[in-house]
Amino acid sequence: MFLSAGIAAAAGVLSLLCCRRGGLSGVVGPAGTFLSVIAGIVGLCTSPPPGVSLLFMLPTLILAPAAAVHSVAYIKGHGNPGVYWGFFNLTVATMLALPLIKDFLEFLIVWELMGIFSFVLVMFNYKAEELKRVAWIYLLACEAGGLLLMLFYALSFKTGAPRELFYIAGVAGFGLKAGFPLLHLWLPEAHPAAPAPVSAIMSGAMINLGIFGILIFVFPGMDAKLCGWTLLLLGCISSLGGIIFALAQDNLKRLLAYSSIENIGIISISAGCAFLGGAFNNNNMIVFGILGTVLHILNHALLKGTLFLGAGQVYCSSGTLSIDRMGGMMKTTPLTGSCFTAAAAGLSGLPPFNGFIGELMIYLAAFSGICSGVWQLRFAGIAAALILSLTGACAVAAFAKAIGGTFLGEPRKIADCKKESAWMYAPMLFLLLLSLLVVFTAPFTVPCIFKAINISTIDYAGTGVQRILFYAASFSAIFYILSALILLIRRFLLVRGNENASGPTWDCGYAKPSARMEYTGSALIQCLGDLFNSFLQIRRKVEAPKGLFPEKASFEWESPDGAERFFWAPVFKLFAGISDKVHKFQSGYLHMYVLIMTIVIIAMVIWAIIG
Amino acid sequence: MNMAVELILTAFLGICLMLSGSSRLVHCVRLVALQGILLGIMPLVMWNWSKAVPGAELWGTVFVNIIVKGVLLPMLLLRAMRKAGVKRELEPLTGYSWSLLIVSVAGALALWLSRSLNIPGVPVLAIPAAAVTVFTGLFIIISRRKALTQSLGFLAFENGIALFGVAMHLEYGFFVEMGILLDVLVLVFVMGIAVFQISREFEHIDADRLNLLTDNVEVK
Numbered sequence: 058m059f060l061s062a063g064i065a066a067a068a069g070v071l072s073l074l075c076c077r078r079g080g081l082s083g084v085v086g087p088a089g090t091f092l093s094v095i096a097g098i099v100g101l102c103t104s105p106p107p108g109v110s111l112l113f114m115l116p117t118l119i120l121a122p123a124a125a126v127h128s129v130a131y132i133k134g135h136g137n138p139g140v141y142w143g144f145f146n147l148t149v150a151t152m153l154a155l156p157l158i159k160d161f162l163e164f165l166i167v168w169e170l171m172g173i174f175s176f177v178l179v180m181f182n183y184k185a186e187e188l189k190r191v192a193w194i195y196l197l198a199c200e201a202g203g204l205l206l207m208l209f210y211a212l213s214f215k216t217g218a219p220r221e222l223f224y225i226a227g228v229a230g231f232g233l234k235a236g237f238p239l240l241h242l243w244l245p246e247a248h249p250a251a252p253a254p255v256s257a258i259m260s261g262a263m264i265n266l267g268i269f270g271i272l273i274f275v276f277p278g279m280d281a282k283l284c285g286w287t288l289l290l291l292g293c294i295s296s297l298g299g300i301i302f303a304l305a306q307d308n309l310k311r312l313l314a315y316s317s318i319e320n321i322g323i324i325s326i327s328a329g330c331a332f333l334g335g336a337f338n339n340n341n342m343i344v345f346g347i348l349g350t351v352l353h354i355l356n357h358a359l360l361k362g363t364l365f366l367g368a369g370q371v372y373c374s375s376g377t378l379s380i381d382r383m384g385g386m387m388k389t390t391p392l393t394g395s396c397f398t399a400a401a402a403g404l405s406g407l408p409p410f411n412g413f414i415g416e417l418m419i420y421l422a423a424f425s426g427i428c429s430g431v432w433q434l435r436f437a438g439i440a441a442a443l444i445l446s447l448t449g450a451c452a453v454a455a456f457a458k459a460i461g462g463t464f465l466g467e468p469r470k471i472a473d474c475k476k477e478s479a480w481m482y483a484p485m486l487f488l489l490l491l492s493l494l495v496v497f498t499a500p501f502t503v504p505c506i507f508k509a510i511n512i513s514t515i516d517y518a519g520t521g522v523q524r525i526l527f528y529a530a531s532f533s534a535i536f537y538i539l540s541a542l543i544l545l546i547r548r549f550l551l552v553r554g555n556e557n558a559s560g561p562t563w564d565c566g567y568a569k570p571s572a573r574m575e576y577t578g579s580a581l582i583q584c585l586g587d588l589f590n591s592f593l594q595i596r597r598k599v600e601a602p603k604g605l606f607p608e609k610a611s612f613e614w615e616s617p618d619g620a621e622r623f624f625w626a627p628v629f630k631l632f633a634g635i636s637d638k639v640h641k642f643q644s645g646y647l648h649m650y651v652l653i654m655t656i657v658i659i660a661m662v663i664w665a666i667i668g
Numbered sequence: 669m670n671m672a673v674e675l676i677l678t679a680f681l682g683i684c685l686m687l688s689g690s691s692r693l694v695h696c697v698r699l700v701a702l703q704g705i706l707l708g709i710m711p712l713v714m715w716n717w718s719k720a721v722p723g724a725e726l727w728g729t730v731f732v733n734i735i736v737k738g739v740l741l742p743m744l745l746l747r748a749m750r751k752a753g754v755k756r757e758l759e760p761l762t763g764y765s766w767s768l769l770i771v772s773v774a775g776a777l778a779l780w781l782s783r784s785l786n787i788p789g790v791p792v793l794a795i796p797a798a799a800v801t802v803f804t805g806l807f808i809i810i811s812r813r814k815a816l817t818q819s820l821g822f823l824a825f826e827n828g829i830a831l832f833g834v835a836m837h838l839e840y841g842f843f844v845e846m847g848i849l850l851d852v853l854v855l856v857f858v859m860g861i862a863v864f865q866i867s868r869e870f871e872h873i874d875a876d877r878l879n880l881l882t883d884n885v886e887v888k
Contacts, residue, residue: 652810655810
């Protein structure tokens with residue numbers, strides 16, 4: 058298994074070595090990624106690692122080749138391909154190696170390497186001015202997480218150390234990568250700036266590793282109730298908060314980044330249900346919780362990968378990521394649009410797609426909690442089900458906005474859209490195909506999942522989960538067959554004699570419609586934005602039309618991150634103030650420094666003798 | 669307790685006062701060399717001769733200590749002094765009378781504080797003498813301008829710490845002692861070279877004017 062990570066690392070170093078020759082590294086890079094993925098899959102089949110590691114390796118193994126193919130087209134004209142492929146492969150290598158490492162110190166080293174390699178990828182397009190700030194935020198987030206984990210490691214040796222501090226350091230350190238509430242700061246900044254394939258990998262696979270770390274290193278030895286409630290609480294906040302902020306974003310990739318926060322939230326809700334089920338001996342809740350976690354991690358990787366790759370295609374053809382400027386992209390990039398729509402529907406948890414079966418499992422976990430009769434489980438179940446349904450509804454709205462604003466209607470402020478490239482939509486189709494596979498194989502993989510997780514007390518057969526998944530799969534199959542039939546009939550009818558004319562969108566009733574008359578993405582969700590405004594605190598800048606013949610009118614709105622504005626900005630301001638005051642001590646005079654040290658030493662000696 | 673030990677410790681206190689009050693660099697170097705030699709013979713003086721004769725390891729430590737601290741380092745410093753062409757510390761940041769006063773007050777304070785630290789087997793004067801030597805070293809680093817005087821201050825500081833160790837019967841063994849000595853030797857060596865380079869580059873070795881390497885100063 059380590060072989061595959063080794064190949065990826067070797068390929069990375071190799072492509073870095075030949076970064077002077079772009080063409081060569083452009084071949085070595087993707088070839089290395091593919092080789093390492095093949096080695097990884099062979100390794101999985103011959104000597105499978107324990108269940109949890111396997112689960113967290115799969116997203117990387119799936120997303121890496123897709124992102125590699127997409128990158129081939131994406132990075133053309135975007136800088137040095139040697140550097141890109143080098144760090145791409147190194148990042149993939151660290152991500153493949155991480156779930157396999159048992160020793161925490163080694164884990165920490167590889168973890169830090171992953172942060173630094175991906176940092177280079179995030180700032181790959183380093184010539185953009187805005188990127189410096191973003192890259193700085195990302196690096197700071199990585200290093201802060203690393204520091205917390207070092208504290209966690211140090212505390213694990215100290216016998217008298219308070220367990221609470223140990224627990225908080227671990228959850229916060231890994232939570233920084235996973236994007237837990239308040240710690241999610243880097244996600245909405247780094248994802249829009251990074252190249253699309255990198256965002257796909259980071260969002261689909263890397264942030265899951267944060268959850269992996271918590272499950273493997275922090276939770277063992279802890280009280281299952283505490284773990285369950287922590288995950289449930291963090292999950293509830295981050296899923297609802299994430300999707301509400303996603304609603305109000307104008308930048309397409311920023312919206313997707315917030316949606317990642319939401320999905321990590323859903324994953325933790327599910328894992329939290331499983332832990333609570335374990336704490337109160339509720340078999341149904343454990344089984345559904347575990348299945349929900351597994352399926353949602355996979356689904357999120359597949360679908361969010363597709364969405365980010367789609368956003369990359371959109372950016373490459375239109376040159377912008379602002380939803381309000383785009384529109385009508387369905388005409389120039391029809392396949393990308395269709396893939397994006399399908400993936401968005403899946404991620405919102407709509408029935409025929411794979412996102413649905415994952416969320417169905419989580420709902421079932423919540424409902425079995427409600428039915429259990431233990432009041433704690435009842436409370437947890439009600440909270441999980443409520444938050445999940447609210448989140449799902451908001452996700453539909455957010456993606457309706459993203460799709461409507463980007464792909465439908467007429468182009469607003471973009472001219473000469475480029476056609477889509479096969480390098481870019483092929484990986485999206487591949488990922489969607491895999492997600493179809495997830496729907497239909499889910500009933501049959503249930504025994505494998507529980508065999509891999511290897512906890513003997515869980516009785517999955519008694520819950521009838523396979524039957525439920527089978528029903529869901531058959532329902533999806535019927536849906537797909539029906540829609541295929543309808544499409545066929547429509548095609549058949551259209552071809553027969555009827556004239557097939559195409560005109561501009563929204564042409565109904567108006568004499569001469571223009572793109573300015575159509576709904577923008579922001580307009581579409583304005584009512585929801587108003588509804589959640591007490592939470593979002595949207596900044597508006599209105600210049601209302603005046604007089605009978607108004608000449609100028611404008612309207613702007615943006616919704617910066619809430620945690621940044623109301624929590625981190627004041628905190629950082631406070632620290633900056635303190636640092637400014639302390640900074641005066643750094644006068645540059647050696648005498649001064651020694652004087653300060655001497656005073657401190659004397660004070661300590663006196664304190665030691667008298668006290 | 670041994671009279672000789674008390675005598676040496678008193679000498680340490682006196683050297684501290686003289687160090688803080690003299691402006692001639694040659695004089696200061698000689699004082700520090702004397703400190704080194706006294707420090708070197710301390711383990712022999714403190715040895716309980718009635719029981720046994722000290723082993724070869726102790727003799728080695730004493731010998732190397734005296735050679736390095738009493739001869740080699742002062743020679744290095746005198747050489748750096750000649751090359752940089754400095755003879756006196758002309759404008760100390762704290763005047764000589766004030767320096768004397770401060771070191772005396774520190775000595776009194778150390779004597780007063782050490783009353784409560786009555787460790788059996790350790791000479792009464794040892795802890796205050798060591799503390800005052802350490803303090804004098806630091807004080808010289810703080811209050812003098814020339815980089816050479818500051819390296820002298822560092823040596824005195826180091827001697828003070830070593831005095832603590834000897835007085836408390838802390839025996840680290842030959843190799844640890846040699847390691848510490850090597851550290852000091854390299855440091856003084858580097859300082860000597862640095863002093864020479866600085867004086868060649870800037871025509872002075874005033875450490876208080878070398879303050880450009882800070883974030884606070886804006887580069888013009």
